[in-house]
Amino acid sequence: MKILFTNTAIVLVIATLLSSCFFNKHPKSQKTGIPYNDKKYGYQKFRQTHPAPGPGLVAIEGGTFVLGGSADQDINFEYNNVRKRVTIPAFYMDETEVANQDWLDYLHWISATFPTDHELYYNALPDTLVWRRPLSYNEPYVSNYLRHPAFQDYPVVGVTWDQAQDYCVWRTDRMNEFILQSQGKIINPRAAKATAGAAAANAQKVPFNTDMYLNNQFRGAGIDGKKMTADLNGKPAAGSKKAVRPVTVEDGILKPAYRLPTEAEWEYAALALAGNTQFENITDGKIYPWNGLGVRSAKKATRGLILANFKRGAGDNGGVGGYLNDKAFITAPTRSYQPNDFGLYNMAGNVNEWVQDTYRQMSFEDVDDFNPFRGNEFTDKRLADPATGKYAKDKYGRPIKDPAKSAKKMTYAELIASQTAAATPAAPSKDPLAGKAYNADARGFLDTVNTSLYGTTTLVSNHSKVYKGGSWNDLAYWLNPATRRFMNEDDASAEVGFRCAMDLVGAPEIHPGGKPHFSVKKAK
Known part of the structure; x- marks a missing residue:
């Protein structure tokens, strides 16, 4: 029983x-x-995910810090870094500066994808003439620095702010394209079988673009892969047993775009104060990306070694032969010296680095205290067909972007009208602000600088972009992360390079282990 x-x-x-x-x-x-x-x-x-950073990036846990607070000089250059407490959300940042080999990859892709577009290739070339000086023999660098394999892991220089922006777009598309090809979501025409390779190549007449793909405008025979995602609401295509669809943002497969870091992000990442904090208390401040007031290592094994690549004094770019102080006369490889507490290399010295911000002397007083930034240029993707939502694209397969037309979400009728050349004029309104044009350029935010006076009364304009960090040819003062300088966005220098950043989506805490947390009931 x-x-x-x-x-x-x-x-x-x-x-x-x-x-x-x-x-x-x-x-x-x-x-x-x-x-x-x-x-x-x-x-x-969709399965909730916390995506890993894109290739080359490390996670930077955000927090509060004093922008401009690391300046150690009583008189700072141009009085342009007034201290202000701000909060920086967590984000990702390149472990190293973008190197010559990385830029050669970019140039190779352009020449292979658009072999007859000589203008596109020429516009992507760095200005190697930045090495020339009237009274200095630098011709070997003009000829060799970018392309010779001896310099392949050295930071790329001679790149304008505009070129850095284009590189970020290219890098984003190549990363997401590779992810989709690796998962069988789209076809890699180069890896396709010989019988189908020609068809795949012909189908992909324009290169992959993330925005176009997410808008369902990169599809069809020779593009769709064998492992596309099932579509619960779709109908199977002719000759297919199941309905499929492209990857969407909600799938969590594609990664956010690469971009230049903001000035505040860059300064926060350079200081890496997370290495000196405990229970929300900063135990030791910094004036460089490392601890201490000096520029030499205090550790026993490396005592006396210079901690960054910079100019120690007039006529001293590397030290005495037989015992070079920083072991570099010009730039050094991107993985040189000790990384800071965030794991970032060369956040002081080697090359200055472009950031996203437009320069204004009083930015630190003007910007918001959460995620501060000056340089917003709000845009809308132009619609080729408002009824279907298809984007208009340029000859390279990228969406055409126009200045934003509204500060808030428009009604559907307004959206259609805004995309129509002969839009019907709006009826008169009693609202005193009605009819006032929306300005999508918020770079200055109520800044009254007259751009027509650029070069006459001031060298600062909306084309002035910030760079930070000090270089191989700068004195130690410029190694301080709070220092800031500017250059025109279409200018370049042998002392300026860049690194990329990426938005971090989801929970901001990078290392939750070993920290107290509230117990929360999981959803059923």
Whole structure:
């Protein structure tokens, strides 16, 4: 009898488990109870992810710090870094500066993808003439610095702010394209079989672009891969058994765009105060990316070694032969010296680095205290067909962007009208602000500088972009992360390079282990 009861109990347990699995096969909405990922209802829920950083990036846990607070001089250059407490959200940043080899990869892709577009290739070339000086023999660097393999891991220089922006767009598209090709979501025409390779190459007449792909404008025979995502609400294409769709943002597969870091992000990342904090207390401030007031290592094994690549004094770019102080006369490889507490190399010296901000002397007083930035140029993607939402694209397959037309979400009628050449004029309004044009350029935010006077009364304009960090040809003062200088966005220098950043989506805490947390009930 006891055995019979036991067997019956086992059967009941198994039946309960099977029933539970059957009825809980799909997660349900917490607010409506409707099952997700069920064809009968068509609602989708995607696996919650915290995506890893893109290639080359490290995670920077954000926090509060004093912008300009590391300046150690009583008289700072141009009085342009007044101290202000701000908060920087967590983000990703390149471990190293962009190197010559990275830029050669970019040039190679252009020449292979657009072999007859000589203008595009020429515009992407760094200005190697930045090495020339009237009274200095630098011709070997003009000829060799960019392309010779001996310099392949040295930071790229001679790159304008505009060129750095274009590189970020290219890098984003190549990263996301590779992700989709690796997962079989799209076809790699170069890896396609010989019989289908020509068709795939012909189908992909324009290169992959992330925005176009996400807008369902990079599809078709020779593009769609064999492992595309199932579409619960779609219909199978002719000759196919199941409906499929491209990857969307909600899938969490594609990564955010590469970009230049903001000035505040760059300064925060350079200081790396997380290495000197405990329980929200900063135990030791910094005036350089490393601890201490000096520029030499205090560690026993490396005592006396210079901690960055900079100019120690007039006529001293490297030290005495036989015992060079920083072991570099010009730039050094991007993985030189010790990284800071965030794991970033050469955040002082080697090359100055472009940041995203437009320069104003009083920016630190003007900007918001959360994620401060000056340089917003709000844009809208131009619609080729407002009814279908298809983007207009240029000859390189990228969406055409226009200045934003509104500071808030427009009504659908306004959206259609804004995309129509012959838009109907709006009716007169009693609102005193009605009819006032929306200015999508917020770079100056109520700045009244007259750009027509650029070069006459001031060298500062909306084309002036910030660079930071000090270089191989700068004195130690410029190694301080609070120092800031500017240059025209279409100018270049042998002392200026750059590194990229990326937005971090999701929870901001990078290393939650070993820290106290509240216990929270999980959703059913």
